[in-house]
Amino acid sequence: MANPYTKHRIRKITRRFGIRALRSGTVASFYRENAIIQVQTKMGTYALKPFFRNALLRTSTVHQMKTTAAYLELLMNSGFTYMPKWLTTRSGKLWTLHRERPFYMTEWIKGRNLEKNEDFEELGRALATLHTTSSGILDTKGPSTHNQIRIWKIQDRLFRRRMNKAIQNHERNRKWYKIYGKYCKRLTDRAWANLNSPEVVDLLKKEANRPALIHNDITSPNVIISENGQLFIIDWDRVKVGSIYVDLAKALMNTTQFNPDFILALLKGYEERRPLDQTERKLISSLYGLPREAWHATQFPHESRSREMLDILKKTWDPRLKAMDLIDEWTKSIPKEIEVVNEITD
Template identity: 25%
Template sequence: MGDLPNRRLEEVLEDTYGLLVRQMTWHDSLYLKRVTAKVETGFGVLKLKRYTGSEQALRQYYRRYLALARTGFTGLPRWYRTVAGKPYVAVQDEWFYLIDWIEGRPFRLSSTDARRLGEALAEMHHVRPDTADFDKPRWREKLRQVTQARRLLRGGIAERLPKDARRFIEQQESLLDETFHHVADSLADHHRLLKSGVVHGDVTLPNILFVDHRARFIDWERLNIGFPLEELAKAAMNTCHFSIPHVEHLLTGYDYDLLDYNQKEIFSTFFEIPREVVYLLLRAARGHRTKHDASMWTFVRDTWDARIALIRHFAVR
């Protein structure tokens, strides 16, 4: 899939959108080939996105996009309908939709970019759309994953891991067990205080661009209602290269200091979760053992000391 010739797609754009395509250039994502095409037209530069899920999921995503757009939130790309008014098209059993191409520069590890990223997250998290087409966030799922990871750890899952990963788990087993225990207790204690809101769902470096000195998010396909403080914690861990000063600047942009003690404790709990370790342990339990897993274990080992220092700096106990 994803290998449709450009000429066929150009014909679709001309016939269904009324666009004259001058050039089409495909781009890969981290895991998939030919996911996004930069389409230069007489109307402007647009993005043709190949949707890898079902039509039902795409339809739901479009409804969520509309709900967020109706709030006046300006961080979304424009979504284009076909001449017939449809929000997407099918081409040989694949789904495609058309939005604005956002041209910008990538995130740089600087105090200014970190602060502006925090501001962009805060702006998004404060938007209140109609939530009829959104999922309800489930705190128990967060608890279940951490609890299961702890159970696997205590059950000797390390024996099923590659040699280097097994050695790392054996060295960090006590700390990981203590972390899983604390996170589970904190989630159980604070779940009634968890505040829900709009989340992008994938705030990682490839999905952040800076346009006119403002952070913009792209690839909104995981848009949903979730826990904003969880997304803040993930974004801080994903983008700031485990740098304490840069995370502080990100939190300054978010107005973190205005949060009450309980909300700061919730952020600290989400920040403490070793997400890659949880993910890899759950995959190992299902028998997965790929090159991607091995590279993730290497990344975890290489960054572990910096992660622990970062977590302890922002701990609220």
């Protein structure tokens, strides 16, 4: 596929942000070939990013870009420091429209990936800061954990139907289903039981009155430790009002590689700024245990990526189970001082 971002087009867009591009080149992501344009100038290096519509939402691309920019302005005005500096256009906006596609620019963060316990502690602090900062500045209610659970229950039902059909008709992935499908069913059955417990149901009702912004895509490539040691979270295209518990559970799954030290470090950093009571821990543990990768991998069984994802699941199955046991133990080992604080606040 030809690169759609010619030098002329890039220079025309960057000029709107007061930037004169000297050199530029595209960088691929896991999902897109030309995901980011790296722009070099006399003043430094910047990231020019096209904004793509979230197909799960019914709103237009421009509406989604406006909403994203509004959330980011709230965070910047509240002093949130864990994201790159966003550039403004000459008209003062955080984005511009070119050929019906929104674009935005940020500083380019050069650095390394998450490597040490200290990195994961800082990621935990960054997430907790995002969740607590935004909960005090929003004046709207948004989708909560309950909404996400409803979607995941639909995915679980579809997974079970595909599994039964594949086993009966000797379809592709039949062997994988026969070995691991029953374990996926056990994991989800246990999670649904925990999520239906009275204390968790009560927590989810209260959550609706405490809206917060979530990044919604915390993965290893989206977290960078800069050359001066500062942690940055990048790629804020999917920021939204949502469940902080889902955000944390997905971050644990997508960054720690099932490493016990990294898992505990991330949770430690998070609780330094936002302590979690036993019910919240139980909720996070239940969400972490859901086999979401299996649901996605089996959705399109004839695609090569599906086979690759199932192979990864097979290779990492034992570490996954051990990580789930670790988080279960963490759920039960809540410090006394947190219990006292929660009793006072209740």
